[in-house]
Amino acid sequence: MPNFTVKRYGLDTSGRALWMTVYMHNWWEAVVKDLGFRPTIVQGAFMVRDGGGAAASAGYHDQAGCFDVRTWDLTASQLGQLVRTCRKHGAAAWRRDQSAAHGGMDPHCHITLGTDRPLSAGAAASWRSYLNGHNGLANEAPDYEWRPKPLVTKPPAKPAPKLPGLVRDAVLATRKAKRQTQRVPQPKRFKALSRALDILRGIKLP
Numbered sequence: 001m002p003n004f005t006v007k008r009y010g011l012d013t014s015g016r017a018l019w020m021t022v023y024m025h026n027w028w029e030a031v032v033k034d035l036g037f038r039p040t041i042v043q044g045a046f047m048v049r050d051g052g053g054a055a056a057s058a059g060y061h062d063q064a065g066c067f068d069v070r071t072w073d074l075t076a077s078q079l080g081q082l083v084r085t086c087r088k089h090g091a092a093a094w095r096r097d098q099s100a101a102h103g104g105m106d107p108h109c110h111i112t113l114g115t116d117r118p119l120s121a122g123a124a125a126s127w128r129s130y131l132n133g134h135n136g137l138a139n140e141a142p143d144y145e146w147r148p149k150p151l152v153t154k155p156p157a158k159p160a161p162k163l164p165g166l167v168r169d170a171v172l173a174t175r176k177a178k179r180q181t182q183r184v185p186q187p188k189r190f191k192a193l194s195r196a197l198d199i200l201r202g203i204k205l206p
């Protein structure tokens with residue numbers, strides 16, 4: 001069950017409290033790890049707690065799922081990488097800037113994690129827009145960013161533990177079951193063997 005508890009993660013670049021769910025924070029840390037650099041968050045989620053989001057954000061940031069990242073300090077290649085990585089991790093991400101096609105706003109990257117909860121009406125609308133292949137803006141023009149094929153609509157599951165670790169766990173569990181064979185009642189022995197079997201089932205053979 002995702003942890004949708006809202007927590008404060010320091011301040012944003014305007015000195016406002018930076019709120020997001022534990023779920024979204026963990027998601028972002030996984031993105032940052034993948035990126036190899038850490039973009040700066042300029043506006044978080046739950047802006048109602050800070051007295052409402054920027055007018056240009058139209059309430060998108062009032063609840064969960066949305067935050068904005070600074071783009072002027074990223075190279076073109078880093079910006080492209082940011083958009084692609086967020087999308088591979090199951091969120092919508094669009095670069096916004098002064099051009100009409102990109103929203104006609106101060107440059108930033110807007111991110112909507114559609115599986116975060118609760119989404120504001122605006123956040124939910126931008127997520128639907130993404131799912132429908134649009135740009136998340138009022139004009140609902142076609143999406144102008146790279147789109148994963150097939151679209152990733154939720155964060156990918158964590159990679160399975162490495163094979164050697166699983167084999168070791170299975171061996172230890174089997175040994176324990178063997179040790180218990182002569183001296184413990186049947187149900188406990190069965191439990192230990194079931195545990196070993198469960199571990200072995202988790203191993204995906206190449």
Ligand SMILES: [Zn+2]
Nearest residue numbers: 057067068110
């Ligand atoms: Zn935004």
